[in-house]
Amino acid sequence: MTKLCAASKAASITPTSQAKLAVNWMHTARFFTTAAQLHQLPAVEVPEIAFVGRSNAGKSTCINTLTQQRQLAFASKKPGRTQHINLFALGKQGQMDAVLADLPGYGYAAVSRSDKQRWQQVMANYLVSRKGLTGIVLLCDPRLGMTELDEALLEVVRPRVEEGLKFLVLLTKADKLTRAEQAKALSIARLQAGGGEVKMFSALKRQGVDEVAELLWQWSHPTGAQAGDVPVNAAEAQAEAEADTDSPSKPS
Ligand SMILES: Nc1nc2c(ncn2[C@@H]2O[C@H](COP(=O)(O)OP(=O)(O)O)[C@@H](O)[C@H]2O)c(=O)[nH]1
Numbered sequence: 001m002t003k004l005c006a007a008s009k010a011a012s013i014t015p016t017s018q019a020k021l022a023v024n025w026m027h028t029a030r031f032f033t034t035a036a037q038l039h040q041l042p043a044v045e046v047p048e049i050a051f052v053g054r055s056n057a058g059k060s061t062c063i064n065t066l067t068q069q070r071q072l073a074f075a076s077k078k079p080g081r082t083q084h085i086n087l088f089a090l091g092k093q094g095q096m097d098a099v100l101a102d103l104p105g106y107g108y109a110a111v112s113r114s115d116k117q118r119w120q121q122v123m124a125n126y127l128v129s130r131k132g133l134t135g136i137v138l139l140c141d142p143r144l145g146m147t148e149l150d151e152a153l154l155e156v157v158r159p160r161v162e163e164g165l166k167f168l169v170l171l172t173k174a175d176k177l178t179r180a181e182q183a184k185a186l187s188i189a190r191l192q193a194g195g196g197e198v199k200m201f202s203a204l205k206r207q208g209v210d211e212v213a214e215l216l217w218q219w220s221h222p223t224g225a226q227a228g229d230v231p232v233n234a235a236e237a238q239a240e241a242e243a244d245t246d247s248p249s250k251p252s
């Protein structure tokens with residue numbers, strides 16, 4: 001309780017402390033539930049952020065890196081086998097304030113045509129009609145670029161994005177590209193995403209981790225954090241950030 005008060009007394013949240021708060025918030029992620037069909041998913045009252053992308057794009061690795069948990073989203077050695085929508089809860093225990101949804105990867109060649117069609121349908125239903133869906137992170141291996149399937153997904157969500165659904169394209173495995181290649185991949189993806197937000201990410205180098213955590217925090221807390229909403233360890237991060245530096249607001 002005292003820690004929450006300490007956080008709420010902070011005059012303002014600086015960019016660095018906000019990133020720390022967001023990173024610590026991501027670390028609260030834990031398994032919530034799993035379902036094979038949209039109608040089997042529970043309704044949730046908090047913002048939900050979906051991670052989508054082709055098999056092997058680096059989705060599981062990205063979720064594990066963002067949440068600093070090795071096995072949260074199973075980094076499958078057999079792409080296309082995780083055919084469930086998995087939900088992870090974020091926020092202090094007993095006070096879930098957002099949900100991450102890990103959707104099955106698409107485009108895996110060895111999956112039968114009927115399985116592919118079934119999954120495209122489940123995914124499209126989810127993206128079009130899931131209530132509470134606040135944002136989508138589309139992961140894409142920049143060495144492949146945005147493929148037809150990614151573009152089909154963009155088309156499916158376009159009406160919701162026009163109505164305010166948040167959207168981020170994350171170009172993964174940045175460590176495999178030179179700086180020049182990264183710059184080129186970013187500009188191509190920005191064109192394809194129609195001006196939407198695009199960022200580079202590397203789980204290996206931890207590139208983009210703070211920025212993505214901060215963006216997801218902002219998507220989930222559009223009016224800013226209320227003291228009571230701040231998870232305990234995020235509040236700790238805030239207090240630490242205040243103590244870390246010779247901040248002018250620190251009493252002398
Ligand atoms: N070099 C590098 N490899 C990565 C990165 N992220 C994922 N990978 C590799 O890409 C492959 C697919 O990753 P995975 O997370 O299972 O992809 P998913 O099918 O989209 O969930 C695995 O061999 C990962 O080790 C990254 O940032 N850098």
Ligand SMILES: [Mg+2]
Binds near residue numbers: 060061074075082105
């Ligand atoms: Mg995976």
